Amino acid sequence: MSCTAVSRNRQSDVRDMGGIDTDILCGNSAEVIYEKVLESGGRFRKTARGYALGSGNSIPEYMPTENYLAMVRAAQKLREEEVK
Numbered sequence: 001m002s003c004t005a006v007s008r009n010r011q012s013d014v015r016d017m018g019g020i021d022t023d024i025l026c027g028n029s030a031e032v033i034y035e036k037v038l039e040s041g042g043r044f045r046k047t048a049r050g051y052a053l054g055s056g057n058s059i060p061e062y063m064p065t066e067n068y069l070a071m072v073r074a075a076q077k078l079r080e081e082e083v084k
Helices: 003-009 022-027 030-047 065-083
Strands: 016-020 051-055
Touching (some): 016 022, 016 030, 022 030, 022 065, 030 065, 051 065
């Protein structure tokens, strides 16, 4: 079930975690990943009472480091925008 679906259907004590598909993180450029994480992470943050952004599965050894860091930078940007 997607994070969006869980957010819509969750009980008040359930929090969302993950959400960025490992295939997206491994199969795209860092620039594309950054934009996708901003888009989907922003959408998740609007619907969830609590949300931990991360890979939908694992961070495999073969994932390019710059792709992982693109996800982290986008998460930091989302957090900065939320704090404003």
